[in-house]
Amino acid sequence: MLSTMQEFPLAIGTVMRYGVEVFGDVEVVTWEGDGARRRTYAEVGERAARLAGALRQLGVDGDQRVATFMWNNVEHLEAYLAVPSMGAVLHTLNLRLFPDQLVYIANHAEDYVVIVDGSLIPLLAGVLPQLKTVRHVVVVGEGDTAPLEGAGKELHQYEELLAGAPAVFEWPEVDERSAAATCYTSGTTGNPKGVVYSHRSAYLHSMAMCTGNAMGLSASDRVLPVVPMFHANAWGMPYAAVMAGAALVMPDRYLQAEPLARLIEAERPTVAGAVPTIWADLLRYTKEHGADLSSLRLVPCGGSAVPEALMRGFDEIGVRIVQAWGMTETSPVATVAHPPVTATGEEEWRARISQGRILAGLEMRVVGDGDVVLPNDGEAVGEVEIRGPWITASYYLDEDPGKFHDGWLRTGDVGTLSPRGFLTLTDRAKDVIKSGGEWISSVELENHLMAHPDIVEAAVVGVPDDRWQERPLASVVVRDGASVTPERLREFLSGRIAKWQLPERWAFIPEVPKTSVGKFDKKVLRRRYADGELEVRRVE
Numbered sequence: 001m002l003s004t005m006q007e008f009p010l011a012i013g014t015v016m017r018y019g020v021e022v023f024g025d026v027e028v029v030t031w032e033g034d035g036a037r038r039r040t041y042a043e044v045g046e047r048a049a050r051l052a053g054a055l056r057q058l059g060v061d062g063d064q065r066v067a068t069f070m071w072n073n074v075e076h077l078e079a080y081l082a083v084p085s086m087g088a089v090l091h092t093l094n095l096r097l098f099p100d101q102l103v104y105i106a107n108h109a110e111d112y113v114v115i116v117d118g119s120l121i122p123l124l125a126g127v128l129p130q131l132k133t134v135r136h137v138v139v140v141g142e143g144d145t146a147p148l149e150g151a152g153k154e155l156h157q158y159e160e161l162l163a164g165a166p167a168v169f170e171w172p173e174v175d176e177r178s179a180a181a182t183c184y185t186s187g188t189t190g191n192p193k194g195v196v197y198s199h200r201s202a203y204l205h206s207m208a209m210c211t212g213n214a215m216g217l218s219a220s221d222r223v224l225p226v227v228p229m230f231h232a233n234a235w236g237m238p239y240a241a242v243m244a245g246a247a248l249v250m251p252d253r254y255l256q257a258e259p260l261a262r263l264i265e266a267e268r269p270t271v272a273g274a275v276p277t278i279w280a281d282l283l284r285y286t287k288e289h290g291a292d293l294s295s296l297r298l299v300p301c302g303g304s305a306v307p308e309a310l311m312r313g314f315d316e317i318g319v320r321i322v323q324a325w326g327m328t329e330t331s332p333v334a335t336v337a338h339p340p341v342t343a344t345g346e347e348e349w350r351a352r353i354s355q356g357r358i359l360a361g362l363e364m365r366v367v368g369d370g371d372v373v374l375p376n377d378g379e380a381v382g383e384v385e386i387r388g389p390w391i392t393a394s395y396y397l398d399e400d401p402g403k404f405h406d407g408w409l410r411t412g413d414v415g416t417l418s419p420r421g422f423l424t425l426t427d428r429a430k431d432v433i434k435s436g437g438e439w440i441s442s443v444e445l446e447n448h449l450m451a452h453p454d455i456v457e458a459a460v461v462g463v464p465d466d467r468w469q470e471r472p473l474a475s476v477v478v479r480d481g482a483s484v485t486p487e488r489l490r491e492f493l494s495g496r497i498a499k500w501q502l503p504e505r506w507a508f509i510p511e512v513p514k515t516s517v518g519k520f521d522k523k524v525l526r527r528r529y530a531d532g533e534l535e536v537r538r539v540e
């Protein structure tokens with residue numbers, strides 16, 4: 001064997017120490033509704049050291065879990081840096097989960113400390129007595145702590161803890177394969193499952209985010225993660241920003257269109273990531289009231305299929321949306337839809353509405369019935385499987401062999417892969433509509449419907465049908481003041497999709513129900529239909 005390079009660990013602590021020193025003067029902005037708090041990376045670095053010291057004093061040792069129950073703000077970033085760098089494991093709790101899921105997750109991960117935003121005390125207080133392993137609650141900022149009392153936990157003020165801890169911390173050298181952070185899937189079926197990120201996976205994912213085929217982050221950027229830091233690590237943007245020396249603009253709890261527009265105008269981010277529903281709201285707001293979004297050079301969007309109409313709407317105001325695909329299990333970003341440089345017109349759009357091209361370092365394939373690997377010809381439809389250094393190898397204390405196949409993760413997503421590495425999803429395996437033995441893509445139908453000028457949102461689910469086993473039910477949200485009929489919508493769809501795919505069942509609803517991470521909650525729609533709660537109009 002030839003002797004090779006140093007075995008220097010790929011660790012979050014390395015990213016932190018580099019970022020807070022080399023880019024010590026770069027700022028982290030936290031929005032407060034009518035203004036902002038500002039801290040430099042150098043200050044964040046010192047505060048992370050104090051936080052690590054304080055957590056040590058509270059007894060955090062080894063790979064103990066330190067949970068956060070926080071919005072996107074600078075203190076959350078401090079925890080993102082301090083907890084893994086001290087060797088402990090950061091557990092970002094999704095504050096939008098149902099209380100019993102939250103209790104399940106915190107107990108399953110055996111969280112020892114919870115750091116909570118003052119504004120979220122009422123939410124945490126409801127579940128705190130049931131969090132069996134939690135000993136300490138650390139409150140960030142203002143907030144009445146009375147509701148947290150009586151749960152048998154020790155309460156602390158974040159700023160007091162930091163003030164009482166030394167400004168330097170002896171950061172340990174960690175094994176790059178050791179756990180750095182954990183995040184639970186949102187559990188659309190059954191209990192949520194824990195995905196544990198290693199230092200190495202977080203480091204490599206951050207580097208990938210800095211490449212041009214992903215987000216191309218650099219020290220010229222100001223990054224606005226709208227996607228919550230409790231949802232798949234805000235798509236890895238916080239760590240990648242520290243690595244790139246990009247400024248961070250944190251929205252805290254101001255996620256509605258109007259404050260977001262104000263924040264973008266005031267802080268001029270260059271890159272901003274969020275799910276489609278957030279951007280759709282912002283686009284509507286901008287069209288009605290006007291907003292200057294010109295600072296944005298790139299808007300990564302994903303989490304669910306990005307409607308073409310949304311991308312075109314943003315194109316019209318000079319803002320570029322780029323679709324990305326991934327899941328909690330994939331750290332999360334795995335594909336990004338930058339079209340090939342040579343592509344124009346239709347071809348360019350085909351690439352843009354795909355889920356994107358696989359990033360360097362990962363491998364993907366589609367698998368059909370009987371686990372047969374299908375060709376990457378852009379035609380063969382099957383379940384997508386993926387492997388690579390930032391793809392989970394297992395779920396924490398929850399064996400689920402059905403999710404893995406010869407070292408590949410079965411994603412539960414169904415689609416095609418082109419010879420040039422572009423993934424196009426037609427559905428999630430559980431949302432595919434099987435009509436008379438043929439597949440209908442709910443995503444495709446939704447995309448076409450949402451391109452109608454009077455449709456705000458559209459969700460399509462399969463419902464039982466005597467003749468065809470299953471048929472699509474289209475639930476649509478109509479723009480205020482507009483009037484459309486199922487007949488007109490069918491007319492609009494014909495020519496865009498095959499005739500046999502046209503839905504005959506239509507429901508007009510005020511809003512599509514959403515999951516804790518802002519995706520269409522099709523489970524709820526199916527249940528409402530089954531319970532006869534939806535007023536369904538039938539047109540043949």
Ligand code: ADP
Nearest residue numbers: 185186187302303304305324325326327328428
């Ligand atoms: P959960 O699986 O619990 O909803 P995740 O946030 O991990 O939580 O979701 C991952 C899933 O989101 C993917 O498997 C895929 O179905 C969907 N998804 C993510 N990005 C896209 C995209 N660009 N287009 C279509 N679906 C997407």
